[in-house]
Amino acid sequence: MEQITITAKIQIAATETDKVLLDETMSVYRNACNYVSDYVFHTHDLKQFSLNKVLYSTLREKFGLKSQMAQSVLKTVIARYKTILENQNEWIKPSFKKPQYDLVWNRDYSLTQNRFSINTLNGRVKLSYFADGMSKYFDHTIYKFGTAKLVNKHGKYYLHIPVTYDVEESNISDICNVVGIDRGINFVVATYDSKHKSGFVSGKAIKQKRANYSKLRKELQMRRTASSRRRIKAIGGRENRWMRDINHQVSKALVKNNPKHTLFVLEDLSGIRNATERVKTKDRYVSVSWSFYDLEQKLIYKAKQNQSSVIKVDPRYTSQCCPCCGHVEKSNRNKKIHLFTCKNCGYKSNDDRIGAMNLYRMGIDYLADSQVPDTVVTE
Template identity: 75%
Template sequence: MMQITTIAKIQVQATPEQREMLNATMSTYRSACNFVSNYIFQTHDLKQFSLNKALYYDLRKRYGLKSQMAQSVFKTVIARYKTILENQHEWIKPNFSKPQYDLVWNRDYSLTQNLFSVNTLSGRVKLPYYSDGMEKYFDHDTYSFGTAKFVKKHGKYFLHIPVTRDILEALDCDVCNVVGVDRGINFVVATYDSKHKSDFVSGKAIKQKRAKYKQLRKELQQRQTPSARRRLKAIGQRENRWMQDVNHQVSKALVESNPKHTLFVLEDLSGIRSVTERVRRKDRYVSVSWSFYDLEQKLKYKAALNESSVITVDPRYTSQTCPVCGHTEKSNRDKKRHVFCCKSCGYTSNDDRIGAMNLYRMGISYLAKDSQVPDTVSPQHV
């Protein structure tokens, strides 16, 4: 058994009076977070016990917070600092500016009679919500709720709820299909499966759109005005949301186009940033910032929900090895033309397809010999 957690973003409705209560609570919560953030930046203290001892009563008196909300403030700020330290490896003081606050399930928010009961500084409010497409998350025999974020965005209110589901972990012996998935820039993904079928998702439109975003950022950076900086931030967020949506669509298509108990085999690209010295300077932005990791994470949890699994393997030579005769040579691959031609047997194909075929073969090797999946790639099928 394994647990899968996703974020359900549920829009709620509020009356004008409820809006005032929610806005006041978000504003106060934000101020309290910045107060605690200033203290942590000065002391470098990230222990909730000692922060409680130093700030708890002052925090409640100064901002009128209830006990549970004060604890949520500590947890929110500590988590933000830990993320910064993990990513930046230095003490950088975060500024809390977004209108939002954290809610603990069954303490700060609950769900009764198709209404969310949400805690505010002035008491609880009961909010109806839009359930279209979200119905499955309200089956509490299947999903359990975690600590949510109440968020205001573009004048609308949302509950971002982590929902967790227990599912049976896919076993190697159950695998009935193997899919090699080669991720790239020319093609977002190129696949090769147990039916000896190849599919491609072109990355051309993505490259063009990201190039436009890059050019726009360059122009705004040159202006160096407050409005340009605000615009830069908005553009960055918009590009990230768009790219995440693309990865959602690609990963969903991969899972839905294959049966349950499929093994997806990907290259381990965790060290891609360390090889930028071998990439032309003008191509480094694209190769380093391409969202390979995000696609992998989305594929993993979608596959798990479909009783399938994902493994990552050593990426070395996957685009240089002939899947027919096994000959490995760097000159087998012509990167400029995106063509693979084996110097030994002459087998020729698209280089991304070759990568997917070799990943497929590695998936076969990973499985037990009595697997239901064919254990060879027949030359007549390649």
């Protein structure tokens, strides 16, 4: 068995009185986090026990936090520092800018199918919430709730709850279908599967919309006003949410349209940013900021939910190698018209489809010897 964690997001139905109380609690919690963060930065102490011994009374008296809230503040700050140290390997003081509140399951918050109960500065309050899609998670023999986060977005309050559950691991021997997935700009994805069927998701409309966002952003940058900067930030958030939603839909369709125990084969594009820095300046926005990674992550966890799996392989030559005769040549591919023409055997097809076909073949090779192929080329 393998554990998987998803984030369930629910909207709280808060009255004006509730909003005042939640805002106050989140603001004080944020201030307490900054206070503890400053102390940790100067002492480099990340032990819950010793921090609790020194700071607990101050958190209770100065900030008016309840006992469990004080403990949550310490855990929040410790976790943030550990993340920074792991990623940056140096002591950088985190700043908690937005009001927030991390809630421990069954201590700071509880959830039933009708009510959301939360610990606040003025005691515990019970609130209604929009429960669409949440009912299945209340079987706590299967689903476990973790430390949630309360956030305020444009006056609306949301609870982000990590939900952990077990799924059966997909073994190589169970694989019944292989899908090669080529990601790109002309097509968001091009696929080729074990039934020798190809599929395409056009990126034309997406590319055009992103170009419109880029144009609007440049116009606002030229104004150099406070309101234009706020607008740029808002546009960025809107564009990211829109693109994440598209990636959600694409990854969902890929998993839904294939059976359980499918092996999805992707190019390892971890170096894609460096590789695309050499493109023309006018094309750099689309190439560099394209959300390959987000789509990859969504596909990985959705595949696990369907007892399927994802492997990443070396991307070299996947669009230059002929899937029929194996001949590799850079001039096989005409990028301008998206056409692949093998100089050896004459096989022709869309260049993105060729990439998907080669990835499919690498998936077949992986099933044969249980090792991820280094490259599509076979000597």
